[in-house]
Amino acid sequence: MTDFVQLIVFGIVSGAIFALGGIGISVIFGILRFAHLAHGDMMTLGAYLALAAISALQLPVLAALPLAMIGTAATAIAIDWLFYRRFRRARPVILLISSFGMALVLRSAIQLIWGPGNHVYESGISIPYVLFDIRIKPDHVMIVGCTVAIIVAFHLFLTYTRLGKAMRAMSDDPDLARVSGVDTERVVVWTWAIGGALAAAGGVFLALDTQLNPLLCWNILLPMFAAAIVGGIGRPYGAIAGGLLIGIVEELSTAVIEPAYKPAVAFIIMIVVLIWRPTGIVRSQT
Amino acid sequence: MELGGLLNYAIFFATFAGIFAVVALGLNVQWGLSGQLNFGIAGFFAIGAYASAILTSPQVATRLGGFDMPIIVGLFAAIAFSALAAWAVGWITAGLRTDYLAIATIGVAETIRLVVKNEDWLTNGVRGIQAIPRPAGEWFGPNAWIMLSVVALCLALAYAAIEAARASPWGRLQLAIRENERGATAAGKDVARARLEAFVLGAAFMGLGGALYAHFFGFISPEAFGPNFSTFLVWVMLIAGGSGNNRGAILGSFVIWLIWSGTEILTNRLPLEFVTQAGALRLLLIGLLVQLVLIFRPKGLLPEKL
Numbered sequence: 001m002t003d004f005v006q007l008i009v010f011g012i013v014s015g016a017i018f019a020l021g022g023i024g025i026s027v028i029f030g031i032l033r034f035a036h037l038a039h040g041d042m043m044t045l046g047a048y049l050a051l052a053a054i055s056a057l058q059l060p061v062l063a064a065l066p067l068a069m070i071g072t073a074a075t076a077i078a079i080d081w082l083f084y085r086r087f088r089r090a091r092p093v094i095l096l097i098s099s100f101g102m103a104l105v106l107r108s109a110i111q112l113i114w115g116p117g118n119h120v121y122e123s124g125i126s127i128p129y130v131l132f133d134i135r136i137k138p139d140h141v142m143i144v145g146c147t148v149a150i151i152v153a154f155h156l157f158l159t160y161t162r163l164g165k166a167m168r169a170m171s172d173d174p175d176l177a178r179v180s181g182v183d184t185e186r187v188v189v190w191t192w193a194i195g196g197a198l199a200a201a202g203g204v205f206l207a208l209d210t211q212l213n214p215l216l217c218w219n220i221l222l223p224m225f226a227a228a229i230v231g232g233i234g235r236p237y238g239a240i241a242g243g244l245l246i247g248i249v250e251e252l253s254t255a256v257i258e259p260a261y262k263p264a265v266a267f268i269i270m271i272v273v274l275i276w277r278p279t280g281i282v283r284s285q286t
Numbered sequence: 287m288e289l290g291g292l293l294n295y296a297i298f299f300a301t302f303a304g305i306f307a308v309v310a311l312g313l314n315v316q317w318g319l320s321g322q323l324n325f326g327i328a329g330f331f332a333i334g335a336y337a338s339a340i341l342t343s344p345q346v347a348t349r350l351g352g353f354d355m356p357i358i359v360g361l362f363a364a365i366a367f368s369a370l371a372a373w374a375v376g377w378i379t380a381g382l383r384t385d386y387l388a389i390a391t392i393g394v395a396e397t398i399r400l401v402v403k404n405e406d407w408l409t410n411g412v413r414g415i416q417a418i419p420r421p422a423g424e425w426f427g428p429n430a431w432i433m434l435s436v437v438a439l440c441l442a443l444a445y446a447a448i449e450a451a452r453a454s455p456w457g458r459l460q461l462a463i464r465e466n467e468r469g470a471t472a473a474g475k476d477v478a479r480a481r482l483e484a485f486v487l488g489a490a491f492m493g494l495g496g497a498l499y500a501h502f503f504g505f506i507s508p509e510a511f512g513p514n515f516s517t518f519l520v521w522v523m524l525i526a527g528g529s530g531n532n533r534g535a536i537l538g539s540f541v542i543w544l545i546w547s548g549t550e551i552l553t554n555r556l557p558l559e560f561v562t563q564a565g566a567l568r569l570l571l572i573g574l575l576v577q578l579v580l581i582f583r584p585k586g587l588l589p590e591k592l
Contacts, residue, residue, distance in 0.1 A: 035385040037325070037392075083577050090584070093323060093384055097521065098580055100325060104518055105573035111566035214566075218513075222396060225389045260404045267393035271378060274386055 002133045007251045013140045013209060015227075015247025016147035018220065020202030022227030022239035023154065024195035030171035030234035031191045032084075034095040039199060040221035041106035046072040046200025047207035047216055048114055054121055061121050065146070065204050069197040076196030077189055103218065111214040119212040143205040150201055151240060154194070158236070163190055171234055222263050223250065226270035245269075297430045299547060304437040305498045307539035309516070310523045311444050311532060312491030318530035318590065319452060320484035321464035323384055325513075326375075326391030327492055327520050329398035332511035333371050334364035334493025335500040336402060339415045342501075349410040357421055361440075361497050368493020369486045371398075376485040380478045395513065403508040414507025418500050428504070437498055441536070444491055448532055451487070460484055461592075519546065522572055526579050528586025537587055546572065 021043055028036045050068035053059050059067075079102060087095045128135040158164040163186075170177040170187050178184050203217050210216070227246045231238025246266050253265045309331060316322045338360030345352030355363075379390045402409045409415065420428045421436045451457050463470045463477050471477050500506050510516075519542065527538020546568065553564030579586070 035389055037388070083581070086581050093321075094580060094584070096323065096385055096388055097525065098577060100518070100521070101573045101576035101580075103573075105570050105577075108566040108570035108573065112563055112570065115563070116566070222389075222393050229386070229389075258404060261397075261400055264393075264397045264400055267390075267397060270393065271390060274382055274390070275378065 003255070004252075005134050007255060008248055009134060009136060009140070011248030011251035012244065013143055013247070014223075014250065015244035016144050017202045017206050017209070017243075018223050018227045018247050019240045019243030020147060020150065020198045020205070021217070021220065021224035022231065022243045023151075023236045024198045024202075025224055025228040026231065026233055026236050026239040027167070027171070027191055028195050029228065030236075031167065031174075031188060032088075032095070033174075034092040034099070035225070036195075037096065037099045037221070038079075038103035038106055039195070039224065040217040040219070041103045041110070042072060042076060042196060043199040043203030043206070043217035044110055044212075044214065045075060045106055045203070046196075047203035047212055048110055049200065050204045050207070051114070051119055051121065051212055061204065061208060062142070062146075065201060068204055069200040072200035072203075073193040073196035076192040076199070080188065080192045107214050107218060114212075114214075116214060121208060121212075139208050143208065146201065147205070150198065154198070154236070157194075163187070167191065219263070222270070223247070223266035226266040226273075229270050230273045294430065297434050299543070301430070301434045301437050301502060302547075303540045303543040304434070304441045305495050305502060306520060306523060306543055307441050307536045308437075308444050308498065309492050309495035309520050310527070310535040310539045311441075311448050312488040312495065313520055313524050314488075314529060314532055314535040315448055315451070315484055315491070316488035317524065318532075318535070319457060319464070320460045320481060320488075321384070322481060322485055323388035324391045324485070324488070325388050325517055325521075326393075326395030326398075327517040328511045328513055328515070329391075329395030330368045330372060330489040330492035331496035331499070331516045332395075332398055332402055332508075334368045334496030335506050335511070336409055336415070336496075337367040337493070338364040338497035339418045339500045339506055340408075343415060343418050346410070346415075348413075349406065349415070350408050351415075357419060357436075357501055360501070361494060364493045364497030365490045368496070369490040372486045372489030373482070376482040380482050392513070395511075395517065399508060399511055402511065409508075412508055414505060414509075415500075416505050418504045418506065420501060420504060433502055437502070440494060440498060444494070445532055445536065448491075452532065456480075456483070518569075519543075519572070522576050522579075524586075525576060526586055528588040528590060530590030531586070531588045534586050534588035534590075541587070542572075545575075 021039060025036055025039050028039070046068045049071040050061065050064040053064035053067045054061065083098060083102065084095060087098055126138050128137045158168060166177065166182045166187050167190065169180065170182055170184060174184065206216060206220065223246050227242035228239045229242070230245060231240070231242030246269060249269060250262050250265050254262065309327065313324065313327060316324050338357070340351050341353045341355045341363050342357055342360040343351055344354060375394050379387055382390060403412060405411070421432050422429065426432060459470065459475055459480050463475070463480055467477060523538040523542045524535050525538070526542055527536070528534025549568050549571065550564070553568065554561060556564060
């Protein structure tokens with residue numbers, strides 16, 4: 001029983017990270033109608049930007065986080081402006097291929113700048129809190145706490161700001177949004193800003209929980225897409241639920257199968273959902 | 287470089303590019319002809335390489351093997367196993383939309399890589415498979431000319447087969463589905479089945495390419511089947527060459543491989559501290575090249591003839 005709860009704790013931590021990536025994937029899909037395959041590597045970039053801030057300015061991780069989020073958001077907007085923007089009129093498949101190439105560009109750029117080896121934010125061991133035989137690391141508390149705060153902020157933005165409403169409108173029906181006077185290009189820019197910022201947070205948290213290396217978040221691209229798809233792609237709230245579900249199931253699966261096959265578990269969940277209910281587990285409101 | 291060295295290099299280059307061309311032709315069936323995205327090329331490539339390696343290599347205590355079959359059996363087995371795997375994958379994913387299929391194939395390749403890496407009894411895990419026989423190696427040893435001829439023969443057969451398929455009613459059905467799926471459905475065509483057939487046919491050639499790769503190097507390990515190398519490079523080759531055009535696929539393979547290995551020669555001359563990073567620089571440039579091709583020449587060097 002203790003083991004079971006311990007695995008659920010780990011699952012919530014990775015679920016939070018999947019959710020942060022999954023929301024971005026979901027929102028980008030909702031607005032731009034393509035599966036952004038470079039999202040994992042964008043997260044990795046965020047993690048490394050935080051590393052740069054930490055080592056250059058001697059900042060704690062929490063202070064480096066907003067810098068990494070801003071830097072990654074700016075990079076995402078720049079990538080869109082330089083490349084993706086040119087494919088808006090083309091078939092969405094071209095964007096998919098382009099983003100697959102962009103994933104490689106980001107990954108190699110990271111390796112060029114920071115090298116292929118492993119890095120950590122802070123060396124040293126942190127002593128876990130022990131609650132009824134469940135071990136909880138301080139980092140894990142921080143990851144989940146920050147994720148909740150970020151998601152609440154995102155929710156308030158989506159619900160109460162004009163821009164958030166415009167985003168939801170465009171996600172529901174781009175043509176209707178356009179004729180209603182929504183500045184679609186502006187919404188696209190903000191989509192990348194938000195997707196990039198959330199991606200950076202997810203990347204920083206994953207790096208905090210493990211180690212930085214150039215493949216850090218490419219390795220979790222699959223569970224993040226699984227989260228977005230399970231939650232019904234294009235619906236950010238679904239991605240949060242999907243992230244938690246995938247995170248917990250992945251961790252629980254390690255009790256019965258080899259931990260090395262964790263990514264395959266996410267993949268199987270995704271395939272089952274795609275076949276059984278392609279619009280996601282949570283029923284669409286419409 | 288001496289003339290003899292240059293010739294050796296040219297043979298090595300042509301063999302490697304030829305192997306990529308076989309794989310690119312396979313991708314051209316899936317993407318160029320049928321319009322299905324497969325970002326899991328590395329998976330089918332790996333299945334072909336391991337199938338042939340296991341069947342043809344000598345007995346080793348730590349893994350499955352010791353069948354000592356002739357290479358020709360290995361090549362056909364590679365085709366059969368890749369096709370079988372593609373059939374299983376395609377059967378499950380047949381109904382998926384293009385973008386979902388793309389993600390699913392990434393998952394398939396990743397799962398295959400995990401199996402190759404972790405199932406030591408089958409593949410010897412990260413240590414890989416050694417002493418994979420070369421064509422006619424028992425008489426001549428590793429001979430570059432023989433290997434090149436084998437690859438050239440496979441490439442010619444693959445080209446002829448795919449060209450014939452493209453010109454056949456089956457090929458026109460694929461085009462019809464790609465351009466207008468609803469129309470094809472309305473005309474009473476079995477769209478899901480046609481898609482599956484194209485997916486399996488393409489994967490069979492990817493498996494053949496993998497087997498040729500295994501016999502070319504004589505050694506394979508999971509390292510070789512990551513997403514960067516086989517999957518991405520083959521996509522670049524097909525897009526640059528001209529998707530939908532089989533000659534374009536072959537031309538693209540040689541041009542991109544020339545750029546890829548040409549830049550390797552250049553980066554090897556860099557000071558030692560940069561050499562370790564050269565691979566990353568080359569990947570970055572190739573990634574940018576794709577963007578430029580997509581922006582400025584989306585139909586590739588040899589556009590599709592309809």
